Structure formats: C-alpha cells, structure tokens
Amino acid sequence: MKDKLQAIKDEALKSIEEAKDLKILNDIRVNYLGKKGELTGVLRGMKDLSNEERPVIGQLANEVRNIIEETLEGAKTNLAKIERERKLTQEVIDVTMPAKKQEMGHRHPMNIVLDDIKAIFMGMGYEIAEGPEVEKDYYNFEALNIPENHPAKDEQDTFYINKDTVLRTQTSPVQIRVMENSKPPIRVIAPGRVYRSDEVDASHSPVFNQIEGLVIDKNITMADLKGALEVFIKELYGEKVKVKFRPHHFPFTEPSAEVDVSCVMCGGEGCRVCKGSGWIEILGCGMVHPKVLEMVGIDSKEYSGFAFGMGLERITMLRYGIKDIRLFYENDVRFLQQF
Ligand code: DAH
Numbered sequence: 001m002k003d004k005l006q007a008i009k010d011e012a013l014k015s016i017e018e019a020k021d022l023k024i025l026n027d028i029r030v031n032y033l034g035k036k037g038e039l040t041g042v043l044r045g046m047k048d049l050s051n052e053e054r055p056v057i058g059q060l061a062n063e064v065r066n067i068i069e070e071t072l073e074g075a076k077t078n079l080a081k082i083e084r085e086r087k088l089t090q091e092v093i094d095v096t097m098p099a100k101k102q103e104m105g106h107r108h109p110m111n112i113v114l115d116d117i118k119a120i121f122m123g124m125g126y127e128i129a130e131g132p133e134v135e136k137d138y139y140n141f142e143a144l145n146i147p148e149n150h151p152a153k154d155e156q157d158t159f160y161i162n163k164d165t166v167l168r169t170q171t172s173p174v175q176i177r178v179m180e181n182s183k184p185p186i187r188v189i190a191p192g193r194v195y196r197s198d199e200v201d202a203s204h205s206p207v208f209n210q211i212e213g214l215v216i217d218k219n220i221t222m223a224d225l226k227g228a229l230e231v232f233i234k235e236l237y238g239e240k241v242k243v244k245f246r247p248h249h250f251p252f253t254e255p256s257a258e259v260d261v262s263c264v265m266c267g268g269e270g271c272r273v274c275k276g277s278g279w280i281e282i283l284g285c286g287m288v289h290p291k292v293l294e295m296v297g298i299d300s301k302e303y304s305g306f307a308f309g310m311g312l313e314r315i316t317m318l319r320y321g322i323k324d325i326r327l328f329y330e331n332d333v334r335f336l337q338q339f
Helices: 002-018 022-033 038-048 053-090 109-123 151-155 173-181 222-237 290-295 312-320
Strands: 134-136 160-162 165-167 186-195 207-217 243-250 253-262 279-288 304-311
Touching: 002 022, 002 038, 002 053, 022 038, 022 053, 038 053, 109 186, 109 207, 109 222, 109 312, 173 186, 173 207, 173 290, 207 222, 207 279, 207 312, 222 243, 222 253, 222 279, 222 304, 222 312, 243 279, 253 304, 279 290, 279 312, 304 312
Parallel strands: none
Antiparallel strands: 134 165, 160 165, 186 207, 207 304, 243 253, 253 279, 279 304
C-alpha cells in the first residue's frame, strides 16, 4: 500500500508539472483527490488494514494528499501568472499606430457669412444686439410707425400668438428695444430669426434670418449711411462690385432706399439670377423716421440716425451661388461639405 501511495504521488506530481492550463490542473485534482479519485480509493481500502498498519498508512496518505494539494495550488498560481503575461503581451496596444480618421464637421455657410458680416461691422465700431423672437405687436409694428390697418401689416403675413403678441416678422423691433435701453451714440447690428407665414419654395421659408443695423448720433446724414453700407458691401462681395441706392418706402425710415449690387453671378451682364437686369437687391435702409425717435424719447432735433435690414439667406445665396433656400435647412452633409 505504501508503494501504491508513493506511485500515486509520483504520478500526480509528474502530471501537475506537465499540465499546460488551469483546466488540465482541475482534471488532475478530480482524478486524484475527487470522490472517485485514486487517493480516495486507497483511503477507502484502509478499513482492511491491521491496527498497526492503519495509522502509518493513514499518515502517509495524508502527507501525499497535502503534497498534491500544495503542488496543485502552486502550479495554479504559476499558470495564472503565465496566462496573464501571455494576455498582456498579446493585447499590447501600439500607441504609435495612426488613429482612425475622424470626419471633420463643417461650418454652415450661413454661419460663415454671418461671422464675416459681424467682423466687418465690429471693425467699424458696431456692437451686437439681440431681441426676442416672440415679440409684442407694439415693437414689431406700432413703435416702428406701422399703425393698425397699415398695408405693411398685411403684406408681412404675420404669425400671431395672440392679439398683442407675434412671432417677429423682422429684426427691426430690436432697434426700438436698443433705443429704449441705451443712450446715443448707438451703433449696433442685430442678427436673428424672423417669421412670416410664407409658402416654402426655392426663395421663401416661413423662418429665415435677418440682420438689422442701427446708428444714432448727432449729425448723422444719408452720406454716413451710404458710406457705411458701401464699405460693408465691398468688404463682403469684393471691391469690384457696384452699389446703387434706389428710392423706396419703409414706414420707419424717411427717406428710404433699397440697395442693389451688380449681379454677383454674371458681373452685371444679365443672367437668370438677376433676371437679365444686371442688378440684385440686397437690403433696405433709410434715415430713422423722426416719429420713431420721438416714440422712444430721443429728441429728433438733437439726434438723427440711419437703419438698414437685410436677409442673411439671400446674402449667402448670392455669395456662394446657391440657387435654393431649402438647402440651408436640410443639413445634407454633401451640401455642407462644400464650404
Ligand atoms: N424690416 C425690413 C423688412 O423686413 C427691412 C428694413 C428696411 C430694415 C429698411 C430697416 C430699414 O432697418 O431701414 O423688409
């Protein structure tokens, strides 16, 4: 029996030494120490031994068991370490490998042009003003000298929130808010969204963007208006562009004008964009009406000023030769990638 135990021990230690992974180690444990294992089989046979032999063999069996258990434990720790090291070398990250290329985002063409416009006016000392898109009827119409029943009020098909509140149809109400809240000299531009209940087509959208301008100071004349807008337009579209002031009417300015530029598509030859005329209208402007000044409590004998307003979509379409306003709102990356 002693020899048998010795043989079991030698065999077990040998197979433990040869074991290549944790699963094999576990099989060895079951084979030798498990309920149906070899060592357990020997221990069961102890009942047939003599009283003298039993404690000796018993002790030896225990020793063998302990040695096998210890060796198994040691081999397990060792194998786990080897396994871990294998994983570490196998899963090593090469930090010098080139990264996966990220697609770059693009600025929206309207944002590019708006930033340019802001930079031009800020260079001339203008500040940026803002006003609410949900606006009082008073600011959108009345304070701008557009009274009840004035045709301008119907022309600009207005979204009404209620009797006194509208979605602003123009950025001009920001003029009133700025004049109410600050003292001349005033020099601001006010970009923002405006709303009109228009059908969507290639040149109309019920939501679009305007940029308003307002200058109030002593001795401001139409020459200042012309000078400021000419500088602006040439910076935006280039020195070669021709600028023309054409008399017009707005209730909040007197005199009023519309500004045309030589067609940026055909250079003034005449094309489909300028409908053969060689000119394109890009903004409305004028000298702030004395009634508007009085409405906000500015003395029209001491102060005068000019105002202007333009559509950002239109200006951007002309800058890049974009033919359909809907492209701005669809955010198709194939369109946006081009800017
Ligand atoms: N608010 C006008 C519009 O939406 C544009 C405009 C014209 C603004 C003349 C002005 C201006 O400030 O002086 O059609």
